[in-house]
Amino acid sequence: MSKPVVATTSLSGCFGCHMSLLDIDERILDLIDVVEFNKSPIDDIKEFTKQCDIGIIEGGCCNSENVHVLKDFRKNCKILISLGECAIMGGLPALRNGIPIKECLDEAYLNGPTAQIGNEEQILPNDEELPMILDKVYPCHEVVKIDYYLPGCPPRADLIWDALVALVTGNELKLPYEVVKFD
Amino acid sequence: MSEKIKFTIDGKECIAKKGQYILEAALENGIYIPFLCNMKGVKPAGSCRLCNVKINGRNMTACTTPVAAGMEVESEIPELQELRLSIIEMLFVEGNHFCPSCEKSGNCELQALAYKFQMLVPRFPYEFPIKEVDASSPKLYIDRNRCIKCKRCIRNIKDENGKSYFAFYKRAHDVEICLDKELAATMSDELAQKAMDTCPVGAILRKEKGFDQPIGTRKFDKQAIGTDIISVVENINMEVKE
Numbered sequence: 567m568s569k570p571v572v573a574t575t576s577l578s579g580c581f582g583c584h585m586s587l588l589d590i591d592e593r594i595l596d597l598i599d600v601v602e603f604n605k606s607p608i609d610d611i612k613e614f615t616k617q618c619d620i621g622i623i624e625g626g627c628c629n630s631e632n633v634h635v636l637k638d639f640r641k642n643c644k645i646l647i648s649l650g651e652c653a654i655m656g657g658l659p660a661l662r663n664g665i666p667i668k669e670c671l672d673e674a675y676l677n678g679p680t681a682q683i684g685n686e687e688q689i690l691p692n693d694e695e696l697p698m699i700l701d702k703v704y705p706c707h708e709v710v711k712i713d714y715y716l717p718g719c720p721p722r723a724d725l726i727w728d729a730l731v732a733l734v735t736g737n738e739l740k741l742p743y744e745v746v747k748f749d
Numbered sequence: 750m751s752e753k754i755k756f757t758i759d760g761k762e763c764i765a766k767k768g769q770y771i772l773e774a775a776l777e778n779g780i781y782i783p784f785l786c787n788m789k790g791v792k793p794a795g796s797c798r799l800c801n802v803k804i805n806g807r808n809m810t811a812c813t814t815p816v817a818a819g820m821e822v823e824s825e826i827p828e829l830q831e832l833r834l835s836i837i838e839m840l841f842v843e844g845n846h847f848c849p850s851c852e853k854s855g856n857c858e859l860q861a862l863a864y865k866f867q868m869l870v871p872r873f874p875y876e877f878p879i880k881e882v883d884a885s886s887p888k889l890y891i892d893r894n895r896c897i898k899c900k901r902c903i904r905n906i907k908d909e910n911g912k913s914y915f916a917f918y919k920r921a922h923d924v925e926i927c928l929d930k931e932l933a934a935t936m937s938d939e940l941a942q943k944a945m946d947t948c949p950v951g952a953i954l955r956k957e958k959g960f961d962q963p964i965g966t967r968k969f970d971k972q973a974i975g976t977d978i979i980s981v982v983e984n985i986n987m988e989v990k991e
Contacts, residue, residue, distance in 0.1 A: 651849055654870050655841075656877075658850055663877040705875060715869040719849035743973050746867050748848035748860055749964070 570619040570734055573643060574606040577632040578659045578703060579625025582720040583650040584608070587622075589723035597727075600734055605642075614642045620733055621646045623712070626656040627704045631697035640710040645733065649726070651719045651748060653706045660703040667701060719749050756820040758782075758802075764982050771811035771822060772800050779980030782824050783833055783865070785840075785858055785949050786899035787812040794900050799833050799862070808832075830866070837862050838871035845877060845894035846950075852960055853951030855967025859897060860950075861974035880925075886933035888941035889953055893925050896952035905947045906940065908932060914944070926952070 576584060584607060590597065603609045604618050621643030627633050640646060651657040662670050671690050675681050706712050716725055725745040732739035752767040758780050765774035770793060775782050786797035795813040802811045803823035811822070823829070840846075840859055848854050880893040902915040903926070914932045917924050936944075938955075945955050964970065 648870070651847075655846075655875060658847060660877065661845075661847060661850070664845070664879040702877060707870065708874060712870075717869055741867055743864065744971065746864055746869070747970075748863070749851075749854045 569600060569602045571604050571616065572601045572606070572620045572622065572730075573604045573614065573618040573639065574608060574622040575624065575635055575639060576607065577623065577625035577635060577653070577706070578628035579650065579652045579657070581607075581624070583624035583653075586650075586718075586720035586723050587726050590727045591723075593727055597730065601730070614638070618643045619645060620730070622649050623647065623653050623706050624649050625652045626659060626706060627700060627709050628659050629697040629699050633700070633709055634697075636706060636709055645713045646706075646710070647714045647716060647729070648706045648712045649716050650721055651717060653712075654715055654717055655705050656703040657719070663702040667699060671699075718745075718747050721745075722747065754816060754818040756816050756818065756822065758822045759825055765816040768815050771802060771809075771814050771816055771820075773812075774816050775811065775822075775824075776978055777981050779978055779982075780824070781975030781978050782811050783862055783975065784812060785862070785897065786901060788901050788905060788947065791901065791904045794904065797836070797897070797899055799836055801829055801832060803829060833862075834866045834868060835872070837866060837868055838873055840897050841868070841871045842873045842875050843878065844897065845880065847894075851895065851951045852954055852958070853895075853948075855962065855964065855970050857951055857969075858949035858974060861969035864969060865973045865975065883928070884956075886928050886930065886936070888936045888938065888956055889928065889933065889944060890956060891926060891928055892952050892954065894952075895950045896926055897950055898924060898926070899949060901947050901949060902926065902944055902953055906944045914940075 574584065574587070588594065603611070604616060605611045605614045621639040623636065623639060623646060625632070627636060648654050652659060656663065675685055675690050676688055714729065716729055718725060722745045728745070729739055753764050754767055756763055756765060758775055758778070761780065763774060763778040763780065772782055772784060772787055782800045782802065784797065784800040786794050787800065793812040795810040798810060800811040801808045803826065804814070804820060837859065841863065846859070848860055851857065854860060882893065883891040900917070903913050903917065906914045908914070912932070914929050914936070915926055916929065918927050919925055941955050944953050947953070
């Protein structure tokens with residue numbers, strides 16, 4: 567039997583969840599024995615080269631590119647996992663959800679203390695190459711179907727490890743009290 | 750000594766003082782029934798509905814229903830646990846509960862209940878309501894994003910004349926807590942701390958305090974809510990004369 571294929575991505579996240587994945591330490595050697603990585607920042611594969619079994623999503627959707635990547639993951643992965651608070655509920659980027667988008671952009675590019683220098687022409691980024699910012703930050707499961715959720719900021723390395731082992735071996739995932747945390 | 754009566758919770762024999770509420774009696778018998786709006790020594794409100802128990806096939810709030818002799822209370826049954834989890838999930842989506850950036854994280858009772866019930870994601874869509882933070886009083890912040898409207902602060906934080914520092918204003922879905930500006934101006938540090946401790950979530954916070962407890966040492970980091978309850982009923986067979 568061929569190895570299960572894993573893909574990962576960070577949407578509107580801080581890469582903290584990916585760092586937590588690396589916190590499984592030497593177990594990463596066991597992991598690459600049993601799974602193969604495809605599109606992921608870990609091996610720097612930029613586009614899907616084959617159908618994957620497990621897709622791990624960090625971060626919510628804050629712009630059109632996030633939505634595009636997420637839909638691409640849904641198309642190419644049998645199982646999608648929301649990893650971390652941002653993927654599950656928007657997380658800290660979603661703090662802007664109560665503020666009108668115009669105000670956010672004005673603060674970032676026109677009025678903020680760091681925006682005064684370097685943007686003398688007072689322009690908001692409008693190149694058509696740039697992804698469009700969404701009206702608010704959306705949790706991943708409000709954009710596509712998500713199969714499993716691993717909360718935490720970041721999720722504990724043991725939780726990620728146990729979840730991957732459970733998925734690869736087909737055993738039930740046990741959730742001890744210490745691993746399910748929201749911070 | 751006041752009159753004692755016997756009743757059962759999930760088949761376990763318990764003893765209560767006559768007139769005592771089920772929730773209070775359960776805690777004294779070492780049985781935990783989940784709750785958010787209740788507080789020892791404060792008049793119960795029955796507003797959070799987490800302590801729903803089944804008595805004679807009907808759902809009743811354990812915090813506002815007095816024990817009756819021979820009463821058979823069902824609490825930890827799948828139907829009620831599912832109801833409780835759905836209430837917790839609803840509270841998470843109807844406010845803005847950003848646990849990673851909350852000062853109360855680790856000491857928050859709502860979060861602790863989500864941990865206890867192992868909520869991985871709420872089944873309801875997130876509402877992301879627009880709420881204001883009120884930092885106008887000298888000792889406290891009121892962050893309405895996190896308020897679950899349990900009324901604990903209104904019932905527990907009072908001056909020497911019995912006047913509440915906190916109140917509800919607006920109505921129904923828009924209801925919010927506010928702090929009496931005149932009373933808040935003279936609030937002592939002790940009372941400010943009591944107000945913060947009274948709030949089950951992070952809606953009432955002391956100023957100039959912030960994150961003062963390291964992760965791993967906070968109340969619910971290692972121990973689940975309700976696991977530290979010890980029975981104060983010493984000998985169940987001796988206390989009631991049949």
